[in-house]
Amino acid sequence: MNRRFWWVALGVVVVVAVGISAFASASPDGLEWTAEVLGFDTAAADSAVASGPLADYGVAGVTNALLSNGLAGLVGVLVVGAIVLGLTRVLRRA
Numbered sequence: 001m002n003r004r005f006w007w008v009a010l011g012v013v014v015v016v017a018v019g020i021s022a023f024a025s026a027s028p029d030g031l032e033w034t035a036e037v038l039g040f041d042t043a044a045a046d047s048a049v050a051s052g053p054l055a056d057y058g059v060a061g062v063t064n065a066l067l068s069n070g071l072a073g074l075v076g077v078l079v080v081g082a083i084v085l086g087l088t089r090v091l092r093r094a
Helices: 003-021 030-038 065-093
Strands: none
Touching (some): 003 065
């Protein structure tokens, strides 16, 4: 595959990661909803990474919620992509 393909693929990934995050639901996910319904949501303690740079699907220090979500989505997709690319290269050599 040529460089043009990878640049186009990266562009699509960026648009999807940033664009889709704008439509993320503010409602709690299934696990959080169940914890609220059953009444044990207040018993949970924050983990060590609860105050990390990408906590709550946002980027620390970015005040615009839409931009913060988009950047968090982009960082997440790029990190996962880098891991997959690295594993692919290692496994090809094995």
